[in-house]
Amino acid sequence: MAPILDVKKLRMDFGGLRAVNDVDLYINEGEIVALIGPNGAGKTTFFNCITGVTKPTAGDVMITPPSSGKTERINGLKPNTITERGLARTFQNIRLFQNMTVLENVMIGRHPRMKAGVLGAILRDPRTKAEEKQVIEDSYEILKKLNLEMFVNELAKNLPYGAQRRLEIARAMATEPFLLLLDEPAAGMNPQETRELDDTIVRIRDTEGITILLIEHDMSLVMSLSERIYVVDYGKLIATGVPEDIKSNPEVIKAYLGEEINA
Amino acid sequence: MSDTAKNGLSRYITAKDVKRSAIMAVWFMFLTFPIMVIKVNTVTDTVEWRWFNMLIIGVASFILSHVWKLMIDRREGRMADAVSSSVIVEKKTLRDRMEEKPMIKKVGSLVILVIAVLFPIVTGMYQTSIMITALLYVVLALGLNIIVGLGGLLVLGYIVFYGVGAYTYALLNYHFGLNFWLALPLGGIFAMIIGILIAIPVLRLRGDYLAIVTLAFGEIFRIVMENWNGLSFGPSGIANIPRPTLFGLDFSIQQSTTLTYYVIVIFVIITIFIVRRLEDSRLGRAWVAMREDEIAGEAMGIDMWKTKLAAFALSTFWAGVAGVIFAGKTTFINPASFTMWESILVLCMVVLGGMGSIPGVISGALIITLLPEYLRAFSELRMLIFGAVLVLVMVFKPEGMIPAIRQKYEFKGITGNKNKGDK
Numbered sequence: 108m109a110p111i112l113d114v115k116k117l118r119m120d121f122g123g124l125r126a127v128n129d130v131d132l133y134i135n136e137g138e139i140v141a142l143i144g145p146n147g148a149g150k151t152t153f154f155n156c157i158t159g160v161t162k163p164t165a166g167d168v169m170i171t172p173p174s175s176g177k178t179e180r181i182n183g184l185k186p187n188t189i190t191e192r193g194l195a196r197t198f199q200n201i202r203l204f205q206n207m208t209v210l211e212n213v214m215i216g217r218h219p220r221m222k223a224g225v226l227g228a229i230l231r232d233p234r235t236k237a238e239e240k241q242v243i244e245d246s247y248e249i250l251k252k253l254n255l256e257m258f259v260n261e262l263a264k265n266l267p268y269g270a271q272r273r274l275e276i277a278r279a280m281a282t283e284p285f286l287l288l289l290d291e292p293a294a295g296m297n298p299q300e301t302r303e304l305d306d307t308i309v310r311i312r313d314t315e316g317i318t319i320l321l322i323e324h325d326m327s328l329v330m331s332l333s334e335r336i337y338v339v340d341y342g343k344l345i346a347t348g349v350p351e352d353i354k355s356n357p358e359v360i361k362a363y364l365g366e367e368i369n370a
Numbered sequence: 371m372s373d374t375a376k377n378g379l380s381r382y383i384t385a386k387d388v389k390r391s392a393i394m395a396v397w398f399m400f401l402t403f404p405i406m407v408i409k410v411n412t413v414t415d416t417v418e419w420r421w422f423n424m425l426i427i428g429v430a431s432f433i434l435s436h437v438w439k440l441m442i443d444r445r446e447g448r449m450a451d452a453v454s455s456s457v458i459v460e461k462k463t464l465r466d467r468m469e470e471k472p473m474i475k476k477v478g479s480l481v482i483l484v485i486a487v488l489f490p491i492v493t494g495m496y497q498t499s500i501m502i503t504a505l506l507y508v509v510l511a512l513g514l515n516i517i518v519g520l521g522g523l524l525v526l527g528y529i530v531f532y533g534v535g536a537y538t539y540a541l542l543n544y545h546f547g548l549n550f551w552l553a554l555p556l557g558g559i560f561a562m563i564i565g566i567l568i569a570i571p572v573l574r575l576r577g578d579y580l581a582i583v584t585l586a587f588g589e590i591f592r593i594v595m596e597n598w599n600g601l602s603f604g605p606s607g608i609a610n611i612p613r614p615t616l617f618g619l620d621f622s623i624q625q626s627t628t629l630t631y632y633v634i635v636i637f638v639i640i641t642i643f644i645v646r647r648l649e650d651s652r653l654g655r656a657w658v659a660m661r662e663d664e665i666a667g668e669a670m671g672i673d674m675w676k677t678k679l680a681a682f683a684l685s686t687f688w689a690g691v692a693g694v695i696f697a698g699k700t701t702f703i704n705p706a707s708f709t710m711w712e713s714i715l716v717l718c719m720v721v722l723g724g725m726g727s728i729p730g731v732i733s734g735a736l737i738i739t740l741l742p743e744y745l746r747a748f749s750e751l752r753m754l755i756f757g758a759v760l761v762l763v764m765v766f767k768p769e770g771m772i773p774a775i776r777q778k779y780e781f782k783g784i785t786g787n788k789n790k791g792d793k
Contacts, residue, residue, distance in 0.1 A: 158669060190671035198669075204662035207655070208776045215659045219671030221652050225680060228651030229644050239651075247781055260778040282671050 117166035128342035141333035159186040195284035205264035213246040216281025289321040398431040511735040513688030519726035522661025527588025531561040533708035535693020550614040561690025569682035607704025724770025
């Protein structure tokens with residue numbers, strides 16, 4: 108079985124700056140993989156390239172959805188098309204639809220899986236009605252999975268911080284992805300919330316069968332959660348392997364702490 | 371609650387406040403000096419100094435500045451209360467009561483409908499004519515609300531599509547003798563086509579840039595219509611556009627005004643119905659998501675290109691239809707009816723009423739069109755009062771007179787948190 112995400116020699120230049128420099132990365136179905144690196148290493152740019160927010164300068168991004176098993180190159184496709192293919196993401200700085208309710212935020216996630224058009228909306232034919240009802244129910248189920256059901260009709264902006272982070276994940280899950288890309292999901296969370304997040308991510312993988320790639324700075328979370336780790340610095344891949352190897356890798360320690368190695 | 375009372379009414383006026391008000395009074399006396407005090411008599415070549423007026427201005431602005439301060443304090447006190455108190459004070463608004471008892475809403479709609487139907491019979495032709503204009507703006511504002519209020523795209527040249535509708539009817543009638551009823555859908559469709567054509571190149575723009583480009587399109591339309599004599603007969607416009615009639619009968623001016631009135635009432639109802647349904651649909655949610663965060667929307671699989679195009683197409687259709695009715699009502703159109711000022715006025719209605727809120731937008735349109743009309747009694751002061759009302763609403767209700775609320779859903783088991791956040 109081919110890896111569900113296979114990135115080869117991905118390169119992204121912004122003018123003279125090479126933000127991502129020939130990075131290779133692959134993810135197998137059912138894995139939890141972490142992408143780490145110091146600030147400004149190019150992690151988020153890497154995410155943006157995969158999800159279509161920016162078009163990579165060179166390289167290949169190949170996906171093989173487990174449902175169809177067909178390999179496809181997705182470089183330069185529009186973000187909404189990539190989401191339709193089954194990749195969903197969250198954002199480093201929370202980007203919820205603030206003035207919509209929690210449920211509506213998740214319902215937006217169902218958008219690519221719905222069909223209703225303008226006429227359906229105006230006429231409200233039985234099919235559109237049924238679809239709408241189904242979406243409301245599905246979205247509510249997703250909220251339950253992330254313990255957000257008590258906030259259903261609350262505006263997204265009035266939620267506590269941790270709940271907003273969870274809502275971003277819920278919204279991404281609503282698009283029915285096979286691969287979920289989490290950009291610093293634990294940023295700004297307290298230790299209690301981080302522990303809960305750890306459980307949530309494992310649960311999403313185990314019960315929903317969604318593969319996960321995450322960017323994270325919280326090392327305890329990364330080490331306990333991920334099965335494999337990629338480390339980037341200045342846009343270059345400097346190490347890859349299981350958490351134990353990464354912990355003792357001199358290159359990684361150098362990238363994080365500086366030249367003087369005192370291991 | 372007791373805090374609010376202390377903050378508000380029984381609050382002592384401090385020396386600082388008095389000083390501030392005094393400065394404000396002096397400033398206003400200075401500002402209004404040329405118009406309120408000096409009066410030049412051009413016949414006798416003498417200057418009359420009306421010092422008493424200055425005194426009135428001073429005293430009035432001194433008192434008003436206190437009232438202003440008090441109102442601002444009360445508003446801030448209320449907001450602070452809403453944030454700090456852990457127990458949310460259940461204050462029942464009309465809207466809450468309407469949610470609890472759908473009967474109120476039904477009866478209310480029925481009453482409004484009856485008033486709307488009886489209006490031309492009870493009042494005269496003059497009043498009916500004013501109301502037609504007001505309702506035309508209601509349709510325009512509801513249409514623009516789709517792009518601006520729901521989609522969050524700032525479009526400043528909206529009146530172009532109104533003009534396209536009006537010219538469609540005028541020209542098709544002039545050249546081919548097309549009647550009002552056929553022109554009605556055609557005007558909408560032509561406006562829609564122009565809307566889509568304009569939308570395609572500007573779709574990648576957002577915010578201020580989009581506003582500037584659409585503003586430019588608005589001016590282009592007006593200037594082309596003023597100068598392309600072969601097509602539009604230039605500034606002299608097109609006259610003798612037939613008023614709407616029924617079954618080819620001859621209608622008196624009064625009869626066709628009444629007919630026009632009912633046509634526009636029906637269109638307002640259709641517009642409300644359709645916009646209301648769109649709002650809570652897949653497309654409507656996509657529009658709101660686009661307004662809230664375009665990048666996140668795309669990441670959730672919304673095709674922004676299609677969504678924007680749909681917003682433009684649906685929104686411009688209503689403007690076109692309204693344009694046809696406008697041409698039928700006035701029987702004469704020229705480019706002067708479609709200036710930038712009109713676009714801005716429609717935008718004002720949407721913002722003043724409450725972006726994305728149907729009742730808000732309707733009341734915004736009615737107030738902006740009817741207020742100057744009924745203030746004619748105050749002659750030269752009417753635009754001043756009108757401006758003051760706009761400023762007051764924006765200061766005390768920055769989200770519009772009737773802010774939009776989102777659809778709520780009930781689930782068995784948990785009914786969700788029923789309070790509406792801080793709004």
